[in-house]
Amino acid sequence: MKKFALSLFVLISVIFLVACQGDDEKIPVSGEASDGVQEMKIKFAHVVAENTPKHKGALKMKEYIEKESGGKIEVEIYPNSSLFGDQDEYQNLVANNIQFIAPDLTKFVGNNPQFNVPALPFMFDDDDEAIAFWDGEKGKEVLASLKNDGVIGLSMWPNGGKHLTNGKRPISSPEDLKGLKFRTQGGQVLESIYHALGAGSESIPFGELYTALDQGVVDGQENTFSNIESKKFDEVQKYMTVMNHTRVDYAVFTNTKFWDSMNEATKKIVEDGLAAGTEVARAEAKSLNDKALETIKERGNVEIVELTPEQVEEFRKVLEPIYKEYEEEIGADVIEAAREAAK
Numbered sequence: 268m269k270k271f272a273l274s275l276f277v278l279i280s281v282i283f284l285v286a287c288q289g290d291d292e293k294i295p296v297s298g299e300a301s302d303g304v305q306e307m308k309i310k311f312a313h314v315v316a317e318n319t320p321k322h323k324g325a326l327k328m329k330e331y332i333e334k335e336s337g338g339k340i341e342v343e344i345y346p347n348s349s350l351f352g353d354q355d356e357y358q359n360l361v362a363n364n365i366q367f368i369a370p371d372l373t374k375f376v377g378n379n380p381q382f383n384v385p386a387l388p389f390m391f392d393d394d395d396e397a398i399a400f401w402d403g404e405k406g407k408e409v410l411a412s413l414k415n416d417g418v419i420g421l422s423m424w425p426n427g428g429k430h431l432t433n434g435k436r437p438i439s440s441p442e443d444l445k446g447l448k449f450r451t452q453g454g455q456v457l458e459s460i461y462h463a464l465g466a467g468s469e470s471i472p473f474g475e476l477y478t479a480l481d482q483g484v485v486d487g488q489e490n491t492f493s494n495i496e497s498k499k500f501d502e503v504q505k506y507m508t509v510m511n512h513t514r515v516d517y518a519v520f521t522n523t524k525f526w527d528s529m530n531e532a533t534k535k536i537v538e539d540g541l542a543a544g545t546e547v548a549r550a551e552a553k554s555l556n557d558k559a560l561e562t563i564k565e566r567g568n569v570e571i572v573e574l575t576p577e578q579v580e581e582f583r584k585v586l587e588p589i590y591k592e593y594e595e596e597i598g599a600d601v602i603e604a605a606r607e608a609a610k
């Protein structure tokens with residue numbers, strides 16, 4: 268009887284260990300002595316194309332980490348929502364099925380409304396101003412705000428200013444948007460922008476946007492030149508207005524389960540790799556957007572409207588009340604810090 272009980276105990280323990288191992292396979296674990304570089308596979312998933320600042324930054328990270336770890340750390344990058352998309356990348360990061368994502372911050376306003384900062388109309392003129400905010404004290408506080416989910420915002424990567432495209436008519440004044448429906452990345456501020464302009468809006472995952480535009484689910488959308496060009500949205504749109512009214516900015520997020528599993532030597536390589544990726548993403552964002560605009564012009568699919576300063580002013584005036592509307596939710600201190608960074 269005793270023997271039987273012992274065998275049963277051993278059997279149950281083995282089953283338990285095997286079950287745990289299945290889960291642990293997802294967690295990069297050390298294959299080395301505790302002070303050596305750990306052997307692991309890191310997955311970085313994102314939703315955009317390869318010719319974008321986000322993918323270039325991720326590639327640099329991969330190159331640096333794989334080289335400096337002597338191949339002990341392998342980095343797999345999944346672009347184009349090929350592993351996870353807007354709908355499921357966050358849950359999979361939390362579950363440590365992936366170790367890095369770099370989403371558009373306005374997609375996180377459900378977790379913290381302060382991620383609405385890139386959607387505040389005409390807040391930042393360029394990448395440098397946005398970087399100054401996210402690298403500053405308030406920006407860092409906002410990036411650190413997902414810690415209850417076990418998620419850490421490590422570094423801001425810019426993409427750039429957003430511009431309007433649509434399939435119905437040229438847009439050069441607020442009235443031109445009336446009755447149209449636009450896709451947004453998500454969030455209350457973007458919704459309010461379209462509401463203030465007399466238009467409707469709907470949040471649609473990036474991976475479904477081309478089809479949504481093609482099938483007329485929405486009339487238009489707002490995005491950076493590099494996203495418009497690399498995803499060929501101009502094939503299914505007729506007009507583009509150069510607006511720079513809101514931005515696409517990312518943060519590289521990781522999860523604490525993975526982050527805390529690294530020893531010092533390993534973490535140093537990963538952190539330095541992230542710094543190298545940040546440098547590339549920040550350095551390339553503007554030139555990739557400039558090149559993308561040229562390509563869109565060359566393709567000639569969309570009629571391009573360049574607003575005069577007076578026309579920009581008209582939009583600014585209509586959208587100004589949004590600042591008061593969201594002051595409490597986003598925080599006057601956060602808005603003030605963004606304004607400081609934008610000077």
Ligand code: LMR
Pocket residue numbers: 314315369370371426452472473489490494515
């Ligand atoms: C979008 O959903 O339009 C963009 O935010 C995608 C991205 O990651 O740049």
